[in-house]
Amino acid sequence: MRLTDTHTHLDFPDFDADRSELLTRCRAQGVDKLVVLGVYQGNWQRLWELVRSDAGLYAAFGLHPAYLEQHRPEHLGELRDWLQRLAGHPQLCAVGEFGLDYFLEQLDRERQQALFEAQLELAAEFELPALLHVRRAHAPTIASLKRFRLKRGGIIHAFAGSVEEAREYLKLGFKLGLGGAPTWPQAKRLQQTLARLPLEAVVLETDAPDMAPAMHPHQRNSPEYLPEICTELARLMDVEPAQLAAASSRNAAELFGWAR
Numbered sequence: 001m002r003l004t005d006t007h008t009h010l011d012f013p014d015f016d017a018d019r020s021e022l023l024t025r026c027r028a029q030g031v032d033k034l035v036v037l038g039v040y041q042g043n044w045q046r047l048w049e050l051v052r053s054d055a056g057l058y059a060a061f062g063l064h065p066a067y068l069e070q071h072r073p074e075h076l077g078e079l080r081d082w083l084q085r086l087a088g089h090p091q092l093c094a095v096g097e098f099g100l101d102y103f104l105e106q107l108d109r110e111r112q113q114a115l116f117e118a119q120l121e122l123a124a125e126f127e128l129p130a131l132l133h134v135r136r137a138h139a140p141t142i143a144s145l146k147r148f149r150l151k152r153g154g155i156i157h158a159f160a161g162s163v164e165e166a167r168e169y170l171k172l173g174f175k176l177g178l179g180g181a182p183t184w185p186q187a188k189r190l191q192q193t194l195a196r197l198p199l200e201a202v203v204l205e206t207d208a209p210d211m212a213p214a215m216h217p218h219q220r221n222s223p224e225y226l227p228e229i230c231t232e233l234a235r236l237m238d239v240e241p242a243q244l245a246a247a248s249s250r251n252a253a254e255l256f257g258w259a260r
Contacts, residue, residue: 001245003230004033004252005223007097007131007157007177007205010057011036011047014209014220023054025224030245032056033252034223037097037131039064041075044082051091058256059086060094060131062119065101065112076118083126093256095123096131097157103135113140120148129255130154132174138165145172153255155203158211163196170201175251179205180213180221183232194236199247203255204230 005026015022026034036051038044038061051059061082063071079095086092098119100112123130129152134141138161153173158181159166166176176197182190204226212221213229227241230248234241252258 001030001227001230001242002249003029003031003204003226003245004035004249005031005206005208005226006035006155006203006248006252007179008034008036008208008223009039009210010034010208010223011038011043011050012209019050022222022224023056026226027056029224029227031223031226033058033249033258035060035093035131035256037094038062039097040067040070041072041078042070044078048086055091058091058093060092060096062096062098062131063115064097064133065099065107065115066104066133068107068111068115071115076115076122079119080122080125083122083128087126092128093258094129094131094154095119095126096129096154097133098130099133099157100137100141101133101135102137102140113144116141117144117148120144120150123150123152123154124148127151132156133158134161138162142168142172145169145174155205155255157205158207160190161193163193166193166197166201175203175255176201177205178202178233179207180211180225180229182236183213183215183229185214191236194233195238197237199237199239199243200251202244202248203252204233204244204248 159176
């Protein structure tokens with residue numbers, strides 16, 4: 001099985017002690033492409049240096065809503081500068097991670113919305129996919145995406161919405177990112193949704209070092225767990241693991257414009 005992890009934070013310090021060895025283990029298990037997402041201005045340079053050190057890594061740059069208090073108005077200008085400077089580079093694949101988070105009640109929703117729309121504008125300007133964080137905010141996210149109609153769509157990271165919301169995203173050109181969350185026994189509603197999703201709708205992800213699957217509880221999540229996640233999600237979707245792996249990798253390649 002060849003697998004693509006469409007959502008990692010491999011640049012985080014959690015991996016400093018064994019990042020190279022981890023990537024070797026990933027490749028041995030068939031995880032040959034990994035997307036590393038920026039979340040605030042201060043980690044973009046570190047992220048890019050990491051991605052440039054390995055041809056199987058790809059970068060996305062964004063301003064994550066969870067870091068709302070760290071973001072400054074000038075960071076949007078710097079984000080545009082990064083995207084302009086790297087436009088056309090084969091290892092730049094998207095704008096992200098950004099979006100709306102209504103789960104964290106302390107985050108001002110108006111400021112989130114303004115930041116969200118500004119980055120949607122950048123995704124539209126540079127014709128890049130958008131890698132979106134959406135927590136308890138599907139309705140405003142879908143409404144915004146209907147206004148912007150991004151040419152290249154994107155991914156709804158850690159999708160946990162309804163079948164109806166899934167259909168809305170698919171109509172807007174988005175894929176649904178699936179990782180460790182549905183592997184937990186208590187995720188009954190999400191598991192029922194997965195069973196109704198077509199293979200062309202999904203891409204696989206880990207969100208490492210966060211969102212560890214049930215098979216590896218209470219520890220650092222890792223891209224090397226993606227084959228196990230794929231196997232469990234395939235069971236929930238009633239398909240063979242190889243089918244899900246092939247479909248996810250194909251969907252990711254089409255979304256990001258990679259040769260297969």
